[in-house]
Amino acid sequence: MSVDIQLRFDSEAITEFSKANSEPAWFLEKRLAGLKAAGELQLPVLEKTKIDKWNIDQFVPFQTSGKVATAQELDDLVKGQIDADSVKSLIVQKNASVVFQSADEELKNQGVIFTDLATALKEHGELVQKYLGTVVKYDEHKLTALHTAVVNGGVFLYVPKNVEVSVPVQAVFEVAGDDALVCPHVLIVAEAHSKVTYVDTYVSGEGKNMVANSVVEVYVGAGATVQVASVRSLSTEVHDYSFRRASVDRDGKMEWILGEMNDGNTVANNTTILQGVGSIAETKSISVGTGSQRQNLTSQVQHIGTHSESDMVSKAVMTDEATSILNGITKIEKGAEKANGVQAENILMLSEKARGDANPILLIDEDDVKAGHAASVGRVSEESIYYLMSRGITRQDAERLIILGFLDPVVAEIPVEEVRNRLRQALERKLG
Amino acid sequence: MTAVPHLQIKNLRAKIEDKEIIKGLNLEIKGGEVHAIMGPNGTGKSTLASTLMGHPKYEVTDGEVILNGEDVLEMAVDERARAGLFLAMQYPSEISGVTNTDFLRSAINARRGEGNEISLMKFIRELDKKMGALEMDEAFAHRYLNEGFSGGEKKRNEILQMMMLEPAICILDEIDSGLDIDALKVVANGVNAMRSADRGFLIITHYQRLLNYVKPDFVHVMMQGRIVKSGGPELAERLEAEGYDWIKEELGIVDETVNANV
Numbered sequence: 001m002s003v004d005i006q007l008r009f010d011s012e013a014i015t016e017f018s019k020a021n022s023e024p025a026w027f028l029e030k031r032l033a034g035l036k037a038a039g040e041l042q043l044p045v046l047e048k049t050k051i052d053k054w055n056i057d058q059f060v061p062f063q064t065s066g067k068v069a070t071a072q073e074l075d076d077l078v079k080g081q082i083d084a085d086s087v088k089s090l091i092v093q094k095n096a097s098v099v100f101q102s103a104d105e106e107l108k109n110q111g112v113i114f115t116d117l118a119t120a121l122k123e124h125g126e127l128v129q130k131y132l133g134t135v136v137k138y139d140e141h142k143l144t145a146l147h148t149a150v151v152n153g154g155v156f157l158y159v160p161k162n163v164e165v166s167v168p169v170q171a172v173f174e175v176a177g178d179d180a181l182v183c184p185h186v187l188i189v190a191e192a193h194s195k196v197t198y199v200d201t202y203v204s205g206e207g208k209n210m211v212a213n214s215v216v217e218v219y220v221g222a223g224a225t226v227q228v229a230s231v232r233s234l235s236t237e238v239h240d241y242s243f244r245r246a247s248v249d250r251d252g253k254m255e256w257i258l259g260e261m262n263d264g265n266t267v268a269n270n271t272t273i274l275q276g277v278g279s280i281a282e283t284k285s286i287s288v289g290t291g292s293q294r295q296n297l298t299s300q301v302q303h304i305g306t307h308s309e310s311d312m313v314s315k316a317v318m319t320d321e322a323t324s325i326l327n328g329i330t331k332i333e334k335g336a337e338k339a340n341g342v343q344a345e346n347i348l349m350l351s352e353k354a355r356g357d358a359n360p361i362l363l364i365d366e367d368d369v370k371a372g373h374a375a376s377v378g379r380v381s382e383e384s385i386y387y388l389m390s391r392g393i394t395r396q397d398a399e400r401l402i403i404l405g406f407l408d409p410v411v412a413e414i415p416v417e418e419v420r421n422r423l424r425q426a427l428e429r430k431l432g
Numbered sequence: 433m434t435a436v437p438h439l440q441i442k443n444l445r446a447k448i449e450d451k452e453i454i455k456g457l458n459l460e461i462k463g464g465e466v467h468a469i470m471g472p473n474g475t476g477k478s479t480l481a482s483t484l485m486g487h488p489k490y491e492v493t494d495g496e497v498i499l500n501g502e503d504v505l506e507m508a509v510d511e512r513a514r515a516g517l518f519l520a521m522q523y524p525s526e527i528s529g530v531t532n533t534d535f536l537r538s539a540i541n542a543r544r545g546e547g548n549e550i551s552l553m554k555f556i557r558e559l560d561k562k563m564g565a566l567e568m569d570e571a572f573a574h575r576y577l578n579e580g581f582s583g584g585e586k587k588r589n590e591i592l593q594m595m596m597l598e599p600a601i602c603i604l605d606e607i608d609s610g611l612d613i614d615a616l617k618v619v620a621n622g623v624n625a626m627r628s629a630d631r632g633f634l635i636i637t638h639y640q641r642l643l644n645y646v647k648p649d650f651v652h653v654m655m656q657g658r659i660v661k662s663g664g665p666e667l668a669e670r671l672e673a674e675g676y677d678w679i680k681e682e683l684g685i686v687d688e689t690v691n692a693n694v
Binding site for chain 1: 485486487488508509510512513514518519521524525527528529530534535538539542543576593597
C-alpha cells in the first residue's frame with residue numbers, strides 16, 4: 001500500500017464483515033492473507049499504462065443497502081439492464097449488499113446452483129472452496145490480493161454434469177455513493193457436457209471516487225460450453241479493475257462477449273487457458289474511449305492442450321482525448337501440437353487527440369501450430385461517408401452508421417436482448 | 433420538387449488535384465428523357481458523374497449545375513441526394529456492420545424528413561417487391577452493405593437503391609461493366625420500369641450493349657472533357673460499328689488519351 005495514505009479499512013473491519021455474513025473460517029483466512037499480500041505485492045505491470053496514481057484502495061469497502069422484494073422495485077438504473085417482468089434468474093448487488101435475487105425453479109430442479117457468493121459460502125462451502133481461487137490466484141499482484149481481502153459480494157453458478165441451462169442467468173452490479181466499492185467475485189463451474197450462459201452488467205449511480213474490483217473465474221468441464229457476456233457502463237468517477245479468466249477442459253468451449261463502455265479509467269484482463277485437448281476459446285470485445293479516460297484492455301489465450309483453438313476479436317472506437325491500449329496475447333505452449341490461434345485488433349480513431357494502440361502478441365513455443373494476427377488503426381473512410389451521403393444521409397448520421405457498424409458484429413452476439421439494447425444505448429450515449 | 437425535373441449543366445469545368453478533366457461541358461436533362469454519354473476511356477465520363485454528385489476529390493473550377501432552379505454546386509453531397517440526384521456508382525463502398533435494410537431505411541427517412549418516416553410494413557413490402565424484380569435473394573436485405581458482394585451483386589444493389597429512393601435524376605456510371613447478359617437484362621428491366629415523365633436519366637457507358645435494352649432518347653459522345661457530338665440512338669449504333677476514330681477525324685481531334693491507351 002502507499003505509505004503516505006491511510007487505508008479506510010483494516011483487518012478488524014474485514015473480520016466484522018465476514019462474521020456478519022457468517023462466512024466460513026477458511027474464507028476469512030483467505031481475506032486476511034489477501035490483506036497481508038496486498039501490502040507486499042506490486043501492482044500488475046501493464047503495457048504502456050501507469051496506474052499507480054489511480055484509485056487503487058481508497059474506498060470504504062462495506063457500504064450496505066436494503067433489499068427489495070420484487071424486481072419491479074429495483075431502482076431505474078438497474079431496471080434498465082433487465083426485463084423486470086420476465087427475468088427469472090437474477091442477482092443484483094449494490095456496493096456490499098445483495099439487494100435482490102431470484103432463481104428459476106427449473107434451475108433448482110436441474111440441480112443448478114445460482115446464488116450470491118455469501119449464500120454459496122454458507123450453503124455450498126465445500127464446493128466453493130474446491131474451485132475458488134484456483135483459476136485466478138489471490139496473490140498474483142496487489143489488485144487480486146486487495147480483491148480477496150475486501151470482496152463484498154459476487155455470484156456462484158454451478159451447473160451439474162450433462163445439464164443444459166436454456167435461459168441466460170443474469171447479474172447486475174451497481175456501485176453508488178462517495179468512496180463506494182463494488183468488489184464481486186464471480187465463480188462459474190460448468191461440469192462435463194453442461195451448457196450455460198451468464199450475463200452481467202456493471203452500472204454506477206451518483207458518487208465520487210468509486211472503485212470496481214472484480215474477479216471472474218470460470219471452470220469449463222470436458223465438453224461443456226460456457227458463454228459469458230459482460231457490459232460495463234461505469235461513470236468517470238469509477239476506476240474499474242477486472243480480471244476474468246477461464247480454464248477449459250477437453251473439448252470444452254469458452255465464449256466471452258465483452259462491452260467495455262466505461263467512461264472512467266479501466267483495466268481489464270480477460271484470459272482463457274485452453275488446458276484440454278480440442279478445447280476452444282472465442283473472445284469478442286468492443287470498447288469506446290471518450291473524454292480523457294485511460295483504458296488498458298488485454299485479451300489473452302494460453303494454449304496447453306493439443307488441437308486447441310482460439311479466436312479473439314477486439315474492436316475499439318477512440319474519440320476526444322481518450323487513450324486505449326489493446327493487447328492481444330496468443331500464447332502457445334510447448335506440446336500444444338496442432339493448436340490454432342488467431343486474433344485481430346481494430347481501432348477506429350475519431351479524434352486527432354485520442355490515442356489507440358493495438359498490440360498483437362504471439363508467443364509460440366511449439367512448431368506444429370497455426371497462429372495469426374491482424375491489427376489495424378484507422379479512421380472513418382471519406383469514401384464510405386461520401387457513399388452514404390450520396391443517398392441523402394447527413395454526414396453526422398453517416399459517421400454514426402459507420403461507427404456503430406464497425407462495432408455491430410460484436411454487439412449482435414450479446415445473448416440477452418435487454419443487455420444488447422442497453423449496450424446499443426451506451427454506444428449512442430458515448431458516441432452521440 | 434417539381435413534377436418534371438430539369439437539370440442544366442453549363443460550361444462545367446472540374447479538376448482533380450491539378451489536372452483539369454472536365455473542360456467546359458454543357459448538357460440539359462429533363463424528366464422523361466434518357467441521355468447516354470459514350471466515349472473512350474479516360475475522357476472524363478466518370479469524373480462528370482462524380483462531380484455532379486459532389487465527390488470530395490473533384491473540384492469544380494467553373495460553370496453551373498442547376499436542378500429545378502437550384503444551385504447544385506452549393507449543396508453538400510447529402511443535400512444533392514435529397515434534392516433528387518442519384519448516382520449508381522461504378523465502385524460502391526463496402527460498409528461493414530450496416531445492413532442493407534438499415535441503410536436503405538436511413539436513406540429513405542433522410543429524404544422524407546423527421547416525423548414522416550416510412551412505416552416498417554410499407555418499407556418491407558416495397559423492398560420485397562423491388563428485390564423480387566431485380567431477382568435478388570432475400571438474404572441480401574440482411575447482409576452488410578456491399579460487403580463480400582460480387583461485382584454483379586453490387587450493381588444490382590445500386591439499382592435496388594435507385595428503385596427504393598425514386599430519385600428525380602438518375603445517373604448510372606458504367607452500370608453495365610462486369611455484368612453478364614442475364615444480369616444486364618435484369619438491371620435494364622429495373623431501369624426501364626423506372627422511366628417516367630417525372631424522372632430523367634444520364635447513362636454513362638463504354639459500350640452500346642446496355643443501350644440495346646435501355647433505349648436512349650439522346651446519345652452524346654464525350655472526348656477530352658467535353659461533349660463533342662450529340663444525336664439519337666443511331667449515333668450509338670454507329671459508334672458500336674465503327675468506333676470513335678471517325679468522330680476524331682470529323683472534328684480534327686488528336687485524342688492523346690485514346691492513343692496512349694489509358
